[in-house]
Amino acid sequence: MDIGQVAQELLKQEPEQPRGFIAEWTVTILLLLFGTTTLVQAFVIPTGSMEDTLLVGDHLLVDKLAFAPGGAITKSILPYSDVHRGDIIVFRYPIDIRQTFVKRVMGVPGDRIRLQNKQVYLNGHLLKEPYAVHKLDYIDSYRDNFPSDPNTPLFPPAQAMLEHDVENGEVVVPKGYYFAMGDNRDQSLDSRYWGFVPRENIIGKPLIIYWSYEASTDDLSNPAVTIPHLIDVVIHFPVKTRWSRSLQLIHSYPVQ
Numbered sequence: 005m006d007i008g009q010v011a012q013e014l015l016k017q018e019p020e021q022p023r024g025f026i027a028e029w030t031v032t033i034l035l036l037l038f039g040t041t042t043l044v045q046a047f048v049i050p051t052g053s054m055e056d057t058l059l060v061g062d063h064l065l066v067d068k069l070a071f072a073p074g075g076a077i078t079k080s081i082l083p084y085s086d087v088h089r090g091d092i093i094v095f096r097y098p099i100d101i102r103q104t105f106v107k108r109v110m111g112v113p114g115d116r117i118r119l120q121n122k123q124v125y126l127n128g129h130l131l132k133e134p135y136a137v138h139k140l141d142y143i144d145s146y147r148d149n150f151p152s153d154p155n156t157p158l159f160p161p162a163q164a165m166l167e168h169d170v171e172n173g174e175v176v177v178p179k180g181y182y183f184a185m186g187d188n189r190d191q192s193l194d195s196r197y198w199g200f201v202p203r204e205n206i207i208g209k210p211l212i213i214y215w216s217y218e219a220s221t222d223d224l225s226n227p228a229v230t231i232p233h234l235i236d237v238v239i240h241f242p243v244k245t246r247w248s249r250s251l252q253l254i255h256s257y258p259v260q
Contacts, residue, residue: 043068045207046214047094047104050224053186053193054106057092057135058210061219062249064106066094070209087112087182087206089126090259095184096205099159099198106210107194107201108135110259111183116174119150122189125174126259135257140190147189150196151175161199169200182206209256216249217241 049062058064071087087093089109097103111117116127122138124131146154151170158166169176177183181200186192195201223233236244 044211045094047106047210048224049106051221052191053188054092054108055139055188056137057108057187058106058213058254059216059246059249060221060224061217061246062213063215063217064094064210064254065212065214066208067211068208071206087203088256088258089115090257092210092254092256093182093184093201094207094210095201096207097198098161098201098205101205104207105184107184107186107192108257108259109182109201110185110195111175111177113177113179113181115177115183116171117150117177117183118174119148122148124185131259133259135187136189137187138190139188144190147196159198162195162197165195165199210254212254213249213252216246216252218244218246 045066045068047064047066049058049060049064052060070085071093087109089112091109092106093109094104094106097105110124111126118125121143124133124136143149144155146152146156151166151173154163154166165175169178175183177200180203182203183195184201185194185196217237219233219236223236
C-alpha cells in the first residue's frame with residue numbers, strides 16, 4: 005500500500021480521539037529531527053577566521069537545500085541555486101570530513117586567482133572587498149603573495165594544487181571545485197593551505213544568526229570545557245549574549 009492509499013484509508017476513519025502527551029511530543033520530535041537533518045542545520049562559529057562577518061560564538065542556522073542538486077521535478081519547485089562567488093558556505097573540511105568549516109567562495113570553476121600584497125586579483129582584476137579584514141601588519145611571502153613558494157609545509161591537496169593548477173602565476177580552479185577563503189585573511193586556514201573545496205563537500209548556506217554568545221575558541225572546540233561553558237552560559241546569559249547580532253540575517257556579497 006502506497007502513501008496515497010494510506011492517506012485515503014485514514015480519511016475514511018472516524019475522527020480520532022485527542023492524542024496523549026507522549027504521542028504529541030513524539031510527533032513534534034520527529035518533525036524537529038527531520039527539519040534539522042534535512043532542511044536546516046545548527047552550526048556554531050568556533051574560530052575567528054570569518055571575522056568580522058561572523059564572530060566566535062555566533063550560532064547559525066544553515067540552509068541545506070540551497071545548493072542541493074535538483075532533480076527533474078524538484079529543481080523547478082525548490083529554491084536550489086548554483087554556488088556563486090561571494091557566497092558564504094558551510095562544508096566538510098577536505099582534510100578531515102568529520103570537521104565542518106565555514107568560508108567565503110572566492111573562485112568558481114574556471115576562475116583565476118592570485119594575491120599580491122594581501123590584495124586579491126580575480127581573473128586579472130583587483131577585487132573590492134569591504135568584508136575582508138587584515139589584523140596583522142606584516143607581509144607573509146606565501147599567505148599574502150599567493151601562489152608562491154610555501155614557507156611552511158602544506159597539506160597534500162594544496163601542494164598538488166600548486167603543482168598542477170597554477171598557470172602564469174595564478175591558481176586556476178578546476179571543474180567541480182571551489183576556492184574558499186576566510187574574511188579574516190591573515191588568520192584563516194583556507195584553500196591556500198589545504199586546496200580546493202569539492203562540490204560534494206558543500207553542506208549549505210548560512211541563513212541567520214539565531215543567537216550570539218561571547219565565548220572563546222577553546223570553549224567551543226574543547227570537549228573538556230563543555231560543562232564549565234554551559235555553567236558560564238547559565239550564569240552570564242543576559243550579559244554575554246550579543247543581542248544586537250541575534251536574529252541577524254547573513255548575506256552573500258557579489259564577488260566579480
